[in-house]
Amino acid sequence: MEIAVLGGGNGSYAAAIDLTEKGHHVRLWRRNQEAFRSVLESQAIQVKDSRGTRMVPLKMATSDLKEAVEGADLIVIPLPAFTQRTVAKRLAPVLEDGQVIFLPPGTFGSYLMARVLVEEGCNADVVFAETGTLPYLARKYDEQTVSISGRATRLPTGIFPSDQSDHAFGILQKAYPSIEPIEDALDGALMNAGPIIHPPLILMNAGPIEHFEKWDIHDEGTQPSIRNVHRSLDGERIKIREALGYNPPHFPLEDHYSDEGEEWMYGDGAHEELVDGEDWYEKLDLKTHRYMQEDIVCGLAFLVSLGDWLTIKTPTATGLLAIASSIMEKDLREIGRTMENLKLSSLSKEDLKEILENGIKQYETQ
The missing domain is CATH 3.40.50.720 (NAD(P)-binding Rossmann-like Domain)
Incomplete structure (x- = not known):
């Protein structure tokens, strides 16, 4: 091909x-x-x-x-x-x-x-x-x-x-x-793992990321308290998926870290393989790295805006986005990839579903 x-x-x-x-x-x-x-x-x-x-x-x-x-x-x-x-x-x-x-x-x-x-x-x-x-x-x-x-x-x-x-x-x-x-x-x-796994890892490891020459957020940076935040954040993602009518499997992030549960996107034991190597022991620029610019400014902002649009509370996602905004000295809820900035916030769920099924041109010509 x-x-x-x-x-x-x-x-x-x-x-x-x-x-x-x-x-x-x-x-x-x-x-x-x-x-x-x-x-x-x-x-x-x-x-x-x-x-x-x-x-x-x-x-x-x-x-x-x-x-x-x-x-x-x-x-x-x-x-x-x-x-x-x-x-x-x-x-x-x-x-x-x-x-x-x-x-x-x-x-x-x-x-x-x-x-x-x-x-x-x-x-x-x-x-x-x-x-x-x-x-x-x-x-x-x-x-x-x-x-x-x-x-x-x-x-x-x-x-x-x-x-x-x-x-x-x-x-x-x-x-x-x-x-x-x-x-x-x-x-x-809403299957995107980046806005779930990376915001807690970089925001809760901001000190060592900025202090050390190199830091592995997936090894030393993944500790029990951070995993608790992962679970809470992923729970908010799944609530949003369910509110939109999407069915399981939701590919919970927990399956990436655990040998139990269903096989996750990278297969069983992927996290152990990840931390066994040295590819992720690296220098991160907290403000410019794609974990911030993509997974937070785009992905996490989108998740928070979807929660607001659906009137679903997302305290963990909202709190992490607020912390990231303080680090960046910008209101990421205002400037990020959101339902408002995509010009979708005025639509009903039915209108959005129609666009998702038939595309933009077909929807706008009706």
Whole structure:
């Protein structure tokens, strides 16, 4: 299958490697030509995983977006949520009918990007998909080398608009057999583990993160009190899912940490594998890291706004967002990715469900 992978981060490099080794024809696009120079020259990426270290040649590495996207059946975008608006504007002139755009994860970026495409006058009939996590536990060592320490075994995924689910899943599951169909894109957005796992880890570890040169939030930083906050925050996510009519499995974060319960997205024992390695023992810039800019400014703000829209109390999410706002010296409830800023807060649940099923254009023409 012809696949375009967009971005130069951990997930993008891992996706390019994984999909190439599965036999697909992968074109990897990155905007920053200087940082991408070694890959552009070699047309290959080095990977380190359980099979050892090896160079993997790509079908194409390019800084030309049209060249990457043209003729692709699937476009994989493992970029941070805060880049989605800009990426959608870049994609608008080059997209083609029938293409599936996969956001792993999406933070409800499927709706945001579809809205931007309409605003940009894009007439291509494309479909979005979003899931609950990156398909990989991965970290780049340098601009040509990525380490992959784990792969997702279950990827609950929703489609926007959901009436195109059959077409989208037919393409997606050729690339990712671990994808599990769920109801729609908001269902997929509310599977996103990032806004649940990362806000307590970075906010409650703010002292050591800013003091030490390196800090592993998943090892030393994961202590019983923080796990209690995880449970409370995840409980609020599940209440919101239930209020919207989404059925189990809800993929509770507890299953990631425990050997009991159902298999979580990265499989049983994934947390132990995560802390056994050293890839997450790293320097974090608290204000600029994607855990803040994506998982809090986008993901946690969205969760809080959904709770407000549904009149469901979310004291843990609201409190964490307030603490993050103090750290950032900005009102993240005001400026983040929210129902208000997505222009959805005036809708009823029925109106929202209609948009999720039929898309933006169909809803606005009625």
